[in-house]
Amino acid sequence: MSADRRLTEPDGTGLGEVDEPTFSGMAQRHRRExxxxxxxxxxxxxxAEDTVQETFLRAWRRRETFAGRSTFRAWLYRIATNACLDLLAKCRPEPATGGEVRWLQPYPDRLLDELVAGDGDEPETVAVARETIELAYVVAVQHLAPRPRAVLILRDVLGWPAKDVAELLGDSVNSVNSALQRARAGMREHLPAERQDWTGSEEEDAGTRELVRRFTDASVATDIDRLAAMLREDVRCSMPPTPGLHIGRDAVVKDWVDDGFVGMTGLRGIPTDVNRQPAVAFYHWREREGAYLPLTLDVLRITGGLITEIVTFHDDQFQRLGLPQRLPADSQE
Incomplete structure (x- = not known):
């Protein structure tokens, strides 16, 4: 009988007998999720990386407390959730406001691909997984208070029963259900109205690729008029951690003009994907280095053939996303 099997048995025996390398191997299988x-x-x-490390440290130190009433995986989720709540209480006592999340960072698709869908690899399940990793969802979640946030993710994303969530948080089932109602109402307030259109179809995906190509070309040419024509009237644009949320086509275009984008030369763009969304990594020619170096990453939300949101990240995100750190001179057109 394997150690992992022993951990799921009602008497809770076995975990204290597992050595640190074996324990680490069992925990690491769940790292990405x-x-x-x-x-x-x-x-x-x-x-998130720091909190997972803290989760594994707490789990090892508290391994004797595992009672076998749940799976090892669920036990780790409990520890991880509490570690997140502790961090939020310490570093972010107040949730985000005003639709802006200055601590927001992108999540590489190549790491999302490490998750094994397994028995949940059904179209509806895949759609839910995508919708709950896109930036608009992550931003909306950050506007919830920590405990309702945890309830929402555990219940609606992970599918935990209310009883298990109540046990984790030390609340009653009624309190959990009430928190879930509040969280869902908060999400409706902050999520885009067209959320049901996010997943799209193959035809829409082909149209998305074409729109991304045109956006890239117009950006490299710094053609404001062409770019403006691709924006929906109520487009939103932000650049975390830089403060400022611009709403509306005119406001976004004005910000680009004021920021000196018009007339900029020596740009190149590479299409990519993060958070299961189309994105473009832009590079700027540096004569001294004789190469194009990272500039910004634009993550796009596209609805009905128009760009409805642009979240721009700084060049410090390129390495984590697996993007090239430089493009050679021969990439010039």
């Missing part, structure tokens, strides 16, 4: 859980809770890739 726990990291994604913490990312949804915190909105920051770096904070």
């Amino acid at each position: 726990l990291h994604l859980h913490c990312y949804r809770m915190l909105g920051s890739f770096e904070d």
Whole structure:
């Protein structure tokens, strides 16, 4: 009988007998899903990494407390959720406001691909998974108070029963159900109205690729008029951690003009994907280095053939996303 099997048995025996390398191997199998859980809770890739490390440390130190009433995986989720709540209480006592999340960071699709869908690989399940990792969802979650946030993710994303969530949080089932109602109402307030259109179809995906190509070309040419024509009237644009949320086509275009974008030369763009969304990594020619170096990453939300949101990240995110750190001179057109 394997150690992992012993951990699920009612008497709770076995965990204290597992040595540290074996325990670490068992925990590491759940690293990516726990990291994604913490990312949804915190909105920051770096904070999620730190919290997963804290989760594994707490789990090892408290291994004798595992009673076998749940699976090892569920036990780790409990520890991770509490670690997130502790971090939020310490570093972010107040949730985000005004639709802006300055600590927001992108999540690489290549790491999302590490998650094994398994028995949940059904179209509806895949759609839910995508919708709950896109930036608009992560931003909306950050506007909830920590405990309703945890309830929402545990109930609606992970599918935990209310009884298990109540046990984790030390609340009653009624309190959990009430918190879930409040959280869902808060999400409706902050999520885009067209959320049901996010997943799209193959035809829409082809149209999305074409729109991304046109957006890239117009950006490289710094053609404001062409770019403006691709924006929906109520488009939103932000650049975390830089403060400022611009809403509306005119406000976004004005910000680009004021920021000196018009007339900029020496740009190149590479299409990519993060958070299961289309994105473009932009590079700027540096004569001294003789190469194009990272500039910004634009993550797009596209609805009905128009860009409805642009979240721009700084060049410090390129390495984590697996993007090239430089493009050679021969990439010039």
